[in-house]
Amino acid sequence: MANGIIERAAKLTPAPFARKIKGLSDRAIAWIFITPTIIILLAVNIFPLIWTIWLSFTNFKANRPNADVKWIGLRNYERILTDSDIWLTMQATAHFLIWTLVLQVLIGFALAWLINQKFKGNDLWTTIIVLPMMLSPAVVGNFWTFLYQPQIGLFNYVFAFLTQSDPTSFSMIGDVALAPWSIVIVDTWMWTPFVMLICLAGLRSIPDYIYEAAECDRASKWRQFWTITVPMVLPFLMLAVLFRGIENFKMFDLVVQLTGGGPGSTTELTSINLKREAFEKWRTGYSSAYAIILFVTVFGLASIYVKALNKVKER
């Protein structure tokens, strides 16, 4: 079948062209095949990066494309790295990143462990738990703003019922102290199932005979958990943390929909701040420098993390 197609294609190739490509080496043919991909990669990934690096050293403003573009050296970087407002934005991002990762890993692993215990209807429970992950962040942000309403919100009523307090006495989104926690709760609610699924894959990949051997050696359940389950799920867990860490570092849609960066700028994460600088204040050169700082940070962290992941896999 395949040979027939090849023969037909060879017959249909115009004779002058066929003569030309007959003399090409395998290496040259390989280059012909991969050149379009390389060109697209350069145009889509590499060129914008180099362009952004160049812009970060200029005073370019995208809303004034005809204005003179001046080379201002490291001034954009100096301004960003001495700006206490951006420093606060970095702290808000760190708070969001650390707490979402901690909660998602703990709850995700616990849920995966529970789902992995064979019980009646665990497929149904898996589907129910995974549902939040399938929703659009815009939808999630919208309905959680209703849940967080002090007057009519279900969240306030449940919390007040459990703590025997007045439901209208606090506002998750409007309070400076509670707003950073409100975005942590929603992101954890939405993305814990993702961590759970990855952990579940890890748990299901552990062969039963390892536990059986441990039983024969009279290892307790606690010891089996720390010496078999945790080490064998660790690479999966680290992969989940890498994915969620990078995603949460650039978190935008959910938080914009939920709090819009407020109250004040308490929940203004770096990506929201960057968007304001780039597309509301139109400081393109400045925001390019900002983007490069974030890029280097994520790239550096991901490098260490991938190295650690490879070490864990080698064990």
Next chain:
Amino acid sequence: MSAFFRDLLRFRRGPWEMLASIIIALGVFMLMQPFSLFGYTYSFIITLVGTVMFLIVSHFPE
């Protein structure tokens, strides 16, 4: 400990990667810590040095 410094002098990948990782981690911590604006100001250059160093030393022999 002495093996670490010996491999460092012999330009081996392991200890150099470790050193680059520590520098990156320090830079990221300085970027996001709430204690010192001075630390925040110098965080990027430290992260950048660590990241470039990591890219170079990951090509050293094992």
